[in-house]
Amino acid sequence: MALGLVGVLVGAVPFLGLLALVESRWEPLHRLDLAVADGLNALVVGTPVVVRVLEVVSSWAVERRRTSSWRWLRCGSWSATSHAWPPTSQ
DSSP states (O other): OHHHHHHHHHHHHHHHHHHHHHHOOOOHHHHHHHHHHHHHHHHHEEEEEEEHHHHHHHHHHHHHHHHHHHHHHHHHHEEEEEEESSOOOO
């Protein structure tokens, strides 16, 4: 059990630290983000096929996330309005 807790902390602490830096809009992290984005853009800008593939993958991921969120909301609203779970047969 203690080993599992250590594993969770080893993963959670750096993630929460990074999240805090992102949310506080830490300037060095923002500059790094812009530099990486510019570098990746410069890498693929001359290859229309790669650009198109990335556009398709990106739009698919956004649509998938939106659909998953909608399903989650529908499920949550159903469970919040249901009277009993699991349903009982009469």
